[in-house]
Amino acid sequence: MRIAVLSDIHSNLVALDAVLASLGSVDTVWVLGDVVGYGPEPDAVVDRLVAIGAVAVTGNHDAAAVGAADVAWFNPDARAAIEWTRRRMTATTRAWLAELPPTLVEPPAALVHGSFREPLWEYITSGAEARASLRLLGDESLTLGLHGHTHLPVLWRLSGDELELIRVEDGSRIELDERLVLANPGSVGQPRDGDPRASYLVYDTDRAELVWHRVAYDVGATQAAMRRAGLPRWLVERLAVGR
Ligand code: ZN
Numbered sequence: 001m002r003i004a005v006l007s008d009i010h011s012n013l014v015a016l017d018a019v020l021a022s023l024g025s026v027d028t029v030w031v032l033g034d035v036v037g038y039g040p041e042p043d044a045v046v047d048r049l050v051a052i053g054a055v056a057v058t059g060n061h062d063a064a065a066v067g068a069a070d071v072a073w074f075n076p077d078a079r080a081a082i083e084w085t086r087r088r089m090t091a092t093t094r095a096w097l098a099e100l101p102p103t104l105v106e107p108p109a110a111l112v113h114g115s116f117r118e119p120l121w122e123y124i125t126s127g128a129e130a131r132a133s134l135r136l137l138g139d140e141s142l143t144l145g146l147h148g149h150t151h152l153p154v155l156w157r158l159s160g161d162e163l164e165l166i167r168v169e170d171g172s173r174i175e176l177d178e179r180l181v182l183a184n185p186g187s188v189g190q191p192r193d194g195d196p197r198a199s200y201l202v203y204d205t206d207r208a209e210l211v212w213h214r215v216a217y218d219v220g221a222t223q224a225a226m227r228r229a230g231l232p233r234w235l236v237e238r239l240a241v242g243r
Contacts, residue, residue, distance in 0.1 A: 007032035007148025011039030012189030015198040018217035032148035033059025033113030040225035058100035059113040077232040109144040130156040145182040153186030170214035196242035
C-alpha cells in the first residue's frame with residue numbers, strides 16, 4: 001500500500017489541494033491532526049478530507065475549535081484564529097472534528113499529533129522526548145510512530161541505544177527495518193522550516209520506506225483569503241517565509 005501522510009493542514013485548502021494533486025496514486029490518506037486553526041477554509045478542508053476518505057487523529061487546534069481543549073494555552077494570534085474558526089465552521093465540520101480520536105494504531109505504525117506520551121500537546125524536539133515516545137511504541141510492539149505538531153519534517157531513529165536525528169528534505173528516502181522510528185511529515189498548511197512549500201510524506205508498506213516531498217502552492221491565494229477573513233497579520237505573513 002502507498003499511504004500519504006499529511007499533518008498540520010491548518011485550514012489551508014490551496015496547500016492541501018496542491019498536495020493531493022501531486023500524490024499520484026495512493027491507497028489511503030492519513031492525517032496527523034491540526035486540520036483547522038490559523039487558516040481561512042476550515043469547512044472546505046474538512047469536506048475535502050471526507051471526500052477522499054482520509055483517516056485522521058485530532059490535534060490541539062482541532063480540540064480547541066470544538067471546545068475540547070482550553071484556548072488559554074494558545075498565543076494571542078492562534079487564539080484569535082481558533083475563535084474565528086469556532087464562529088465560522090458549520091455544524092458538520094464541528095461534528096467531524098469532535099469525533100477524531102487522539103491516536104490510531106495501524107500495525108506496525110501508530111498515528112498521533114504531538115507525542116505518544118501526550119497526544120495533543122507535547123512537541124517532540126529533544127532526544128528525551130523522542131525516547132519517551134519510542135519506548136511507548138516499542139512496548140506495543142510497534143516500530144513506526146507518525147506525528148506532527150512541530151511543523152518540522154524530521155526523523156528520529158533508535159539504533160540499539162543510540163538515537164539519531166535525521167533532517168529530511170524533498171526526496172529524502174528512509175528505509176524501514178526493525179529499528180524504532182518517529183517520523184514527522186512536516187506541515188501541509190504552515191511549514192516552519194524556512195521553506196514555504198507544503199510538506200508531506202508517502203509511506204510505502206510493500207517497500208517498507210518513507211519518502212518526503214515538498215510542493216509549491218499559491219501562497220498568495222491563501223494569504224488573500226486570510227486577509228478577507230480578518231485573520232491576524234502575522235499568521236498571513238509567516239506563510240510566505242515558512243516560519
Ligand atoms: Zn499545528
